[in-house]
Amino acid sequence: MINWSWLIARFISAVGSWIDASNLRNRVYKLEEECEIMQTALADIQRMDPEGHIGWYAKQTLDIVDGRE
Numbered sequence: 001m002i003n004w005s006w007l008i009a010r011f012i013s014a015v016g017s018w019i020d021a022s023n024l025r026n027r028v029y030k031l032e033e034e035c036e037i038m039q040t041a042l043a044d045i046q047r048m049d050p051e052g053h054i055g056w057y058a059k060q061t062l063d064i065v066d067g068r069e
Contacts, residue, residue: 039062039065042058042061042062043058043062045058046058046059046062
């Protein structure tokens with residue numbers, strides 16, 4: 001005999017997990033894109049102001065993010 005309540009609970013749990021995984025994947029893609037944009041912006045700032053304070057801070061930030069420091 002099939003326990004329908006158990007089967008329905010497992011199905012709902014599986015659907016919920018699938019939705020959570022999809023949301024997490026989308027958030028990771030969004031964060032990767034934002035990270036790439038920010039790194040590009042910092043590299044541009046560093047290139048435009050190599051001798052100034054803002055360029056120095058941009059370089060320090062890029063070094064920290066890239067693990068060079």
